[in-house]
Structure formats: structure tokens, C-alpha cells
Amino acid sequence: MAQHMNLTLKIWRQKNDKTKGQFVTIQANDIADDMSFLEMLDVVNEELTRKGEDPVYFDHDCREGICGMCSLVINGRPHGPKYGITTCQLHMRSFHDGQTIVIEPWRAAAFPVLKDLAVDRTAFDRIQQAGGYVNVNTGGVPDANEIAIPKRVADEAFESATCIGCGACVAACKNASAMLFVSAKISQFALLPQGQTERYERAQAMVDQMDTEGFGNCTNTGACEAECPKGIKLSNIARMNREYFTAKFFREEDVHVH
Amino acid sequence: MSNSKPALSSSLGRKLIMSLTGIFLCTFLVVHLIGNMQLFKDDAGYAFNNYAYFMTHFTPIKVVSYLLYASIIIHAIYALVLSLKNKAARPIGYEKYDGQSNSKWNSRNMGILGTIILVFLVTHLQNFWWKYHNDQVPYIEYRTDLATGATAAREIQAADFNDFQTTIENNVEIVKARDLYKQVDFAFQNIGLVILYVIAMAALAFHLIHGFKSAFQTLGLSHKKYVPIIEFLGVWVFGVIIPVLFALMPLYFYFVK
Numbered sequence: 001m002a003q004h005m006n007l008t009l010k011i012w013r014q015k016n017d018k019t020k021g022q023f024v025t026i027q028a029n030d031i032a033d034d035m036s037f038l039e040m041l042d043v044v045n046e047e048l049t050r051k052g053e054d055p056v057y058f059d060h061d062c063r064e065g066i067c068g069m070c071s072l073v074i075n076g077r078p079h080g081p082k083y084g085i086t087t088c089q090l091h092m093r094s095f096h097d098g099q100t101i102v103i104e105p106w107r108a109a110a111f112p113v114l115k116d117l118a119v120d121r122t123a124f125d126r127i128q129q130a131g132g133y134v135n136v137n138t139g140g141v142p143d144a145n146e147i148a149i150p151k152r153v154a155d156e157a158f159e160s161a162t163c164i165g166c167g168a169c170v171a172a173c174k175n176a177s178a179m180l181f182v183s184a185k186i187s188q189f190a191l192l193p194q195g196q197t198e199r200y201e202r203a204q205a206m207v208d209q210m211d212t213e214g215f216g217n218c219t220n221t222g223a224c225e226a227e228c229p230k231g232i233k234l235s236n237i238a239r240m241n242r243e244y245f246t247a248k249f250f251r252e253e254d255v256h257v258h
Numbered sequence: 259m260s261n262s263k264p265a266l267s268s269s270l271g272r273k274l275i276m277s278l279t280g281i282f283l284c285t286f287l288v289v290h291l292i293g294n295m296q297l298f299k300d301d302a303g304y305a306f307n308n309y310a311y312f313m314t315h316f317t318p319i320k321v322v323s324y325l326l327y328a329s330i331i332i333h334a335i336y337a338l339v340l341s342l343k344n345k346a347a348r349p350i351g352y353e354k355y356d357g358q359s360n361s362k363w364n365s366r367n368m369g370i371l372g373t374i375i376l377v378f379l380v381t382h383l384q385n386f387w388w389k390y391h392n393d394q395v396p397y398i399e400y401r402t403d404l405a406t407g408a409t410a411a412r413e414i415q416a417a418d419f420n421d422f423q424t425t426i427e428n429n430v431e432i433v434k435a436r437d438l439y440k441q442v443d444f445a446f447q448n449i450g451l452v453i454l455y456v457i458a459m460a461a462l463a464f465h466l467i468h469g470f471k472s473a474f475q476t477l478g479l480s481h482k483k484y485v486p487i488i489e490f491l492g493v494w495v496f497g498v499i500i501p502v503l504f505a506l507m508p509l510y511f512y513f514v515k
């Protein structure tokens with residue numbers, strides 16, 4: 001049998017990106033502990049809608065921890081009080097009856113609030129478009145496994161590729177730095193043979209775009225790694241730095257004047 | 259490709275500068291500590307005052323010392339620039355921010371720790387570096403009987419002192435020096451200064467426990483073979499041994515001498 005609880009929610013409400021927001025206290029009653037956090041918000045929103053009020057906006061899509069859309073800083077932590085999960089994977093049994101829960105959007109200049117708890121994360125898309133891709137030739141379909149890749153390298157690249165672009169790393173970082181995200185995206189290609197052609201151009205272009213978007217500068221606190229739902233490692237940031245410094249200081253195409 | 263931003267004005271470039279100046283300052287600490295261990299010698303400052311003269315007059319060391327001053331200034335200025343940029347990257351803060359669940363206290367407060375160290379440095383340089391370079395320390399003469407090896411020391415007046423010099427008369431070695439040792443002894447009779455030094459060394463410890471390993475991470479030096487060595491050095495050498503030995507110096511002069 002599910003336990004039921006009553007909660008006090010302190011939710012950030014903001015009309016749009018032009019207006020200032022503020023916290024609004026909303027009562028959430030009779031919440032079952034086997035609901036997910038987002039289902040709890042659904043219940044709250046149904047109630048608000050019934051009363052003719054504006055429901056609370058929040059991002060979500062897959063609700064199974066793979067799309068990266070859900071966000072929310074819950075009681076001071078991105079994706080709430082657990083490690084290695086997204087908000088859609090967080091259950092109400094992690095809270096107790098009578099608790100006050102503070103719910104805020106990701107806070108970063110590069111992630112402006114669109115409405116309430118939903119922020120604009122297209123800055124990540126622009127970073128990806130700056131270099132997070134590989135060029136391939138059109139033509140016949142290549143054979144599978146035509147290019148030999150050592151298992152360890154493939155595994156490492158795969159781990160970097162599990163980044164879902166949620167932005168929790170930015171939200172957790174005291175500097176609002178996006179370096180964990182960007183380094184994961186640079187790493188997944190830097191490690192694989194298919195990513196070599198644009199390897200150093202990519203590192204420079206993506207770092208440039210990251211800076212242009214106004215993300216902060218990493219101070220290696222490790223908060224991103226701790227809060228990342230996919231366990232992206234800080235070693236990715238070290239790799240990004242190697243890629244970038246190599247590109248800047250040692251690559252032929254930049255060393256010689258054309 | 260070449261029209262991408264210059265390396266050193268990017269976020270990673272600025273971090274690189276923090277890292278390189280930081281590592282250089284760490285190597286300086288090692289040298290400074292080894293030299294200053296001579297303060298613990300019970301020789302009326304003979305070894306220490308000789309060393310102080312050497313460090314301020316040997317050309318290669320003078321060159322390195324200018325690099326050192328530059329590093330301190332650059333490290334502090336870049337820290338300020340980066341902190342301001344980081345502040346701007348999150349204009350609206352969190353109502354509730356649970357930092358201790360995901361990171362260490364010192365890693366989040368490097369700016370505060372660094373500021374304490376900077377305040378300390380200004381006092382430190384003013385007390386010793388400035389006074390030494392501006393003839394505001396006493397003078398001393400050591401007479402060593404070369405036959406017995408026994409040394410006698412006595413304070414001398416400014417009128418009797420031209421420059422640091424070593425002469426030998428009748429099998430007696432006479433050394434005239436600026437008595438920085440005496441100045442150290444004098445300064446550390448002030449309990450306020452002793453407390454400032456101990457606090458500053460605690461700040462240094464926490465700053466380096468994060469900063470040392472962080473500098474290597476920024477350089478991209480991350481490998482399972484040597485990261486444990488870096489972490490060990492960062493915690494035990496730079497976070498414990500060096501700050502503790504430095505902190506013992508004012509305590510030694512206040513309580514023992």
C-alpha cells in the first residue's frame with residue numbers, strides 16, 4: 001500500500017523571460033509515495049487547472065531518464081536529493097509527510113527562464129551545431145564494424161556519449177560552467193576514428209561557442225560529476241583541455257601561416 | 259579554424275594561466291620552506307642571514323623572483339576576472355543551494371581562501387621583504403674562530419655596516435650582515451601577527467588541497483597512473499607538511515625563542 005503525504009511546495013513562478021519571477025507556496029495534498037516527482041507536479045497542475053489557475057510549467061518528455069528534458073533544482077540539488085537519476089526517475093518516497101520542498105529552475109545566464117520552471121537550453125544546441133558532429137561521405141552503406149575500434153576505446157567513447165544534454169552539470173556548478181557537457185560531446189568523437197577529421201577544429205569551435213553563450217569557468221569543484229544523472233566523469237574535462245590546448249599550440253594547421 | 263578566439267582569452271586559456279602560475283607558486287613554496295628551515299637553527303641567524311643575502315643577490319634567483327612577483331599578481335588578477343565572469347554566468351542565484359552534497363567546501367571557496375593568503379602576503383612582504391630591501395633591519399657581525407669553530411655574534415650599528423662582507427683576520431672569519439633573523443624574531447613577538455600567520459597557513463592548506471590537483475586537471479594531466487601521486491602530493495605535502503612547517507615558524511619564535 002502506498003503511503004500518502006501532504007507537502008508544502010515553494011515553486012518559482014515567472015510569467016515569461018521578460019518579467020521577474022517569485023516564489024509561490026502551493027499545497028500538494030494526498031500525494032502517493034510511489035508517484036514520480038513529475039507525477040506529483042501533474043497532480044498539483046490538475047488541481048490548479050480545476051481552479052482555473054495557470055498550471056506550473058516544467059519540462060519533460062520521455063519520463064524514463066533518457067531524453068534529458070526534465071530539470072528542476074529540488075531543495076538545492078539538480079534532479080533532487082538522489083544521485084545518478086533524472087527528476088522523472090525521482091520518487092516521492094524520497095520525501096516525507098509535511099516536508100517543504102523548494103523547486104527552482106536551472107539558474108544560468110545562458111539558460112534564460114521561459115516560464116516558471118522551464119528554461120531555454122538551446123545554448124547547448126548551438127554548441128553542438130558548432131562542432132558536435134562528424135562529416136560522412138554519401139554513397140553505399142559501409143559494412144558494419146569495418147573500422148576496427150579497441151573495446152576499451154569504444155567503451156570510453158560510449159560512456160561520454162551517454163550524456164543526455166540535460167544541463168544538470170551547469171545547474172549544479174557554482175560557476176554555471178558547461179564544461180562537463182561540452183567535454184563529453186568533444187570526447188565521444190575525439191576517441192573514435194570517425195571523429196578524427198574535425199577533431200581539433202571541433203574542440204576549438206565548441207569551446208568558443210560555449211564561451212560565447214556566457215557559461216562560467218570551471219574551477220574543478222566536481223559538483224557536475226556528482227550531480228550528472230549519467231555519471232559523466234571529470235576526466236572528460238581533462239580530455240577537452242588536452243584537445244583544445246593541442247589544437248591551439250601544436251597543430252600544424254594553426255602553427256603555419258597560410 | 260584560425261579565426262577562432264585566441265587561446266589565452268578563452269575560458270580554457272584563462273584557466274591555463276591560473277594553473278601554470280599556481281604550480282609555479284607551489285614550487286616556490288618548497289624552495290622558500292627549505293630555506294626558512296634555517297630559522298630553526300640555534301646559530302644567532304648565521305645560516306639564515308647568509309642565505310637571505312644569497313637569495314637577494316644571486317642573479318638567476320633575482321630573475322626567478324621577478325617571475326614570482328608576476329605570478330602572484332597574475333594569479334590574483336585572473337582569479338578576480340574569472341570570479342566576476344562566473345558571477346555573471348549566474349545572475350540570479352538559488353534560494354536553496356546544497357553545495358556540500360556534491361563538492362568540497364574548500365573547492366567552492368578558493369576565492370575567499372586566496373584573498374586571505376593575499377592579505378597575508380602583503381603583510382608578510384611589508385614586514386620582511388620591504389624592511390630588508392630598505393635598510394630597516396638591524397645589522398649583525400659574526401666572528402668565527404677558524405681554529406675552534408666557535409662563533410660569537412654581536413649587533414652592530416648602521417655606521418659600521420657598508421655591505422654584506424666576509425673577511426678573514428688573524429684566523430678569524432668576520433661576517434657582517436643584515437640581521438633578518440632578528441627582524442623575524444622581533445616580528446613574531448607580536449601575538450596578532452602570529453595569529454594572522456597561523457590563520458593564513460590554514461587558508462593556504464585548504465587552498466592547496468584543492469588547488470594543487472586542480473591545476474593538473476586543468477592542464478589535462480589526468481591518468482590513473484599518476485593522479486594518485488598528484489592527489490597524495492596535494493594533500494600531504496602541499497596541504498599538510500608545508501603549511502604546518504611554515505606555521506611552526508611564528509609559533510617557535512613566540513613560544514620558544
Ligand code: SF4
Pocket residue numbers: 162163164165166167168169170180181184224227228229230231232
Ligand atoms: S554531462 Fe551529465 S549533467 Fe551535464 S548535460 Fe550531460 S548528462 Fe546532463
Ligand code: FES
Pocket residue numbers: 059060061062063064065066067068069070086087088089
Ligand atoms: S523526462 Fe526524459 S529524462 Fe526526464
